[in-house]
Amino acid sequence: MKPEEFSKAVDKGELASLYLLYGDEPYLVERAVKKLLERAVDPSFRDFNLNVFYGNECKGDEVFSAAQTLPMFAERRVVLVKKGGELSAGAMEILLSYVQDPCPGTCLILQAEKVDGRKKFYAEFKKRGEAVEFKRPYENQLGPYVRDEVRAAGKKIDSAAAELLAYLVGNNLQELVSQIEKLCIYCGKKESIGVADVKAIVSDTKVESVFEFTDALGAKELPRALRMLTSLLQDGEAPLRILGAVSRHYRQLWQMRELLDRRLSPAELAKASGINPYFLKKVTDQARNYTVGELKQVFERMLELDLAFKSGALEGAAFERFVMDACRK
Structure with missing residues (x-):
């Protein structure tokens, strides 16, 4: 079942x-669980008809017992198992028989980031x-996601404004929402959200600073890039998050560089x-500032930087060396 089909059915x-x-976007999974519970x-x-367990802690028999219990003063009981992809082998063995013959008065929900579909229990659950x-x-x-969210809130947003917001925030959906x-709230009774509104709201956040930093890198403006990086790190912005925004920006530049080499019209x-x-x-x-070979080197350095961060290297010094390499003319 696709997410949109799930939403309509609920x-x-x-x-x-x-x-x-389940899935790799926890915000969407959490929102789907909330929608289903409501x-x-x-x-x-x-209090009478909702049981919550955690897959990495619970025993199969307690989940089984709760799922078999009749609802009180309602037509349905809900049993929610968070971290449902971390059930022990013993718990899955006990719950397999329930999955094969579920109680009609119970809604059993497994919430997970990922599951091993090769295991019989999850294969049977999906079936x-x-x-x-x-x-x-x-x-x-x-961009379309932003427009849908704004529409659900009862407003409209210009295409450019939606793209700007998505570009500034990235695919952190929790932050985006x-x-x-x-x-x-800022637009009040105004029905349509424009670029100026996005700039007015996002300009006061760290997100705007990250955007300015990637912009300085793309333009190979070394002093500004180093200044923005120092400001971001001093404000407590996570280096890996900054690196994610940098990687996203350079992917766009590489794509554009290859298109420019094909001599396409605007x-x-x-x-x-x-x-x-x-x-x-x-x-x-900005893409004209780089050759494909230079962009390849930038991505190699980003990989080295990612590994350095995860190995406990001095983040500020390592990031500064990357910036100097990327902005070399």
Whole structure:
């Protein structure tokens, strides 16, 4: 079952007895669980009809017993197993028989980041229940995602504004939704959100500083890049998060560099790259600062930097050396 199919079914009240909600985007998984709980169990009787367990701690028999218990003052009981991909072999063996014959008055939910589909228990769960995977959206899906979230909040957002917000925040959906909520509050009764609104809200966050840093790198402006990096690190921004934004920016530059080498027209560049016109000129200009060979070296250095961070190297010094290499003319 696809996430959108799951959402529509839950809205209609068409609930299954078994759900496996998992994926590499924890925000979407958590939101799906919350949506299901709101529909499946009456908040007034949640103390009586909701049992929550953790897969890395619970025993199979206690989950089995809770799932077999009849609901009180309601038509359905919900049993939620968080970290459902970490069930022990013994717990899975006990619960396998329940999965093969679930109680019609119970909704058993497994919430997980990932599961081993080769194991009989999870294979049987997927076969007899509803398995919904929530994947982290790709960069080119963030703009539409922003527009959908804004629409759900009762407002509209310009295409360029949606792309700008997605570009500034990246694919951290928790942060993205937080910024959308701030935007909607900031705009008040105004129905449509524009680029100026995004700049007004995001400019006061660390996200804007990260954006300025990647912009300085792409332009090979060494003094500004070093100054922005120092500011980010002093503000407590996580080096790995900064590196993630840098990697995203250089992927765009590499893509554009290869398109430029094919001598495409501006219109063809816009279509082939999928980059919003609001950013197209800046990305194009910055891509001209690099050859494909230089970009390859930048990515090799980013890999070295990632390994250095994870091995406990001096983060500031290592990052500064990377910046100096990337901005070399």
